[in-house]
Amino acid sequence: MATGADRLELLRQGKLAGCAELDLTGLGLSEFPLEVLALAPSLVKLDLSRNALSALPDEIASLTNLEILFCSSNHFAVFPAAIAACPRLSTVAFKQNKMSRIPKGALSPSLRWLILTDNQINALPEDIGVCTRLEKLMLAGNSLTRLPDSLARCSKLALLRISANKFSHFPRVLGELPNLTWLAFAGNAFSNDQADRLLRQEGFDVPPIQWNNMELHEKLGEGASGVIYRANWSKSEGEVIKTAVKLFKGAVTSDGLPHNEMQASLLSASHSHTNLIPILGQIVGHPQSAEGLVFALIAPTYTNLAGPPSMTTCTRDVYPEGTAFSPEATLACVQGIAAAASHLHARGIAHGDLYAHNILIDAATGHALLGDFGAASPFDPTDDGICGTVVRRAEARALGFLIEEMLLLTTTEAGPLVEGMRAARTLCDKAGVSSNEIAMALGRLA
Incomplete structure (x- = not known):
């Protein structure tokens, strides 16, 4: 070559x-x-x-x-x-x-x-x-x-990243972008203030885990914000737990600052959710002072739902050729991700990257896990102003695209489940709809 x-x-x-x-x-x-x-x-x-x-x-x-x-x-x-x-x-x-x-x-x-x-x-x-x-x-x-x-x-x-800048307020012009779907704004003055408020009010049960108690093995993956390793955690005398460890890099990524990703991950872990990867603890005592999180090790039956957008597709994910799901598996996936988004929104976190390439799925059951908080941003969940309105509309649009894409991969084109999911897809475009309403609509189909 x-x-x-x-x-x-x-x-x-x-x-x-x-x-x-x-x-x-x-x-x-x-x-x-x-x-x-x-x-x-x-x-x-x-x-x-x-x-x-x-x-x-x-x-x-x-x-x-x-x-x-x-x-x-x-x-x-x-x-x-x-x-x-x-x-x-x-x-x-x-x-x-x-x-x-x-x-x-x-x-x-x-x-x-x-x-x-x-x-x-x-x-x-x-x-x-x-x-x-x-x-x-x-x-x-x-x-x-x-x-x-x-x-x-x-x-x-459709996709905008303004994280780690010097905005003192949420930009009002974003309310005039009808197709805005994937938005990241953490690491600005206004969002840092909100993150601090959320971190103060949440009761965290994420324990510190000493670096010396971790034994790292092979690399499982690497993204712009950090590297993930398979690891053993010596929790106590004679008790060893198989885990995944993410060590964050310090540099700015296309989504924002790795530190803000860790903050969002910690906020998401304040209460567990079946469609989020469990966080077992936060790394302390790293010799280079690297920030890190310890996650539960996911079963090998879970794989990435899709690959990221290509130069041609620009904003839409690329699914492996031949990907197909039963209506039941499709419903389990989209309902789970909508429920995870609702869980995050209630805690003041906009995921910002609700994409299939950030989802792990068990193809047989459709159970899905939402990951990658690199674009996650803090917001006031009670805000009915410009920030809250834009966030909810964008995340609903993203859920709509996910449902649309999954329906295209579903083996059956008709039937009550499929028709119900099509109705939920339409709901995603309704003004003022919340992720909780979308999750509930899908939940009623189960």
Whole structure:
């Protein structure tokens, strides 16, 4: 397999004609290789991440077929306005740069997915409203204090991450986004205050677990916020419990701050729920002061319901080919997740990522476990104002999509269970509906 250096040399020799995807990551590039422009007739995806670039040439506009541009982990201080002239550009990533400014006219109307996580941006351009095709906007880990009113014109926006910024209040413009479905806003001044209130009022029975009492084994999984290991917990003399341990990373993720994920996890554990993975304790005494949680080890009969969205599907999950469920299993899954969401909402937690790829399912029974609190955000469960209204509407929409997707995978297309779940899907779009109402509607079908 050719290395990045090999690809760069072949590019310079003119031997990549007809190339649709070009990966030039991690090569220490400080200037854009102009030879890339010769690939204009064919180039669809260009990855320049993990270099030392700070600018792109105006000539990049000649890449008329370019759809995906990754420039994460570079040295861009200003968003390059030149790429707005690329007519088919739909996915752009400038995660973890030194970016502080986005000029007017720099954002292309063709954008569907814009990733600006972990920069120093303090304002979005007022003309962001031209991005009427925008579906995903990742802004966690910046210095934003407000969102432009013109964002309301981005009516297709479904996923928004504004965690770990400097908002003092919940942005009112979010109430004008009719398709907002997956929202994360933890780690801002207003949400930090709410998290502190919730943590003070809840009675926690999550015990501290000394790191020295844990024996880690193989890695079970790794995400942006942390690493999960299979582990043995020596609870007491002669008693060893098989567990899963999640050790959190410190860096900002696309969803927000790992510390906020741990806070939400602790709040969710204040009362157990059959559709949430039980938390056994919180790690203390880690030699590098890493934060961590100890979970019950899930039976191997549980698998991920779906994979995350692709570049093509953008906001919708990708299910394994051949996935199918009985009506009874489908009902058990969607009712369980709706009940888990209702449980979280009653405790002031918006999950923010009610997706099939965050669900573990026992395919035979349909019993489901909701995981991954990376996008979870604290809110006042009694709030009937803009924040509470937006949160409840977004989470209901997410549940509606889950029901819709599961029905497409259900082996029977008719019958009382299927018709009842279709009615529940319709209920999810009703103004003011709560996750509890959705869960109750599904529960009556069981």
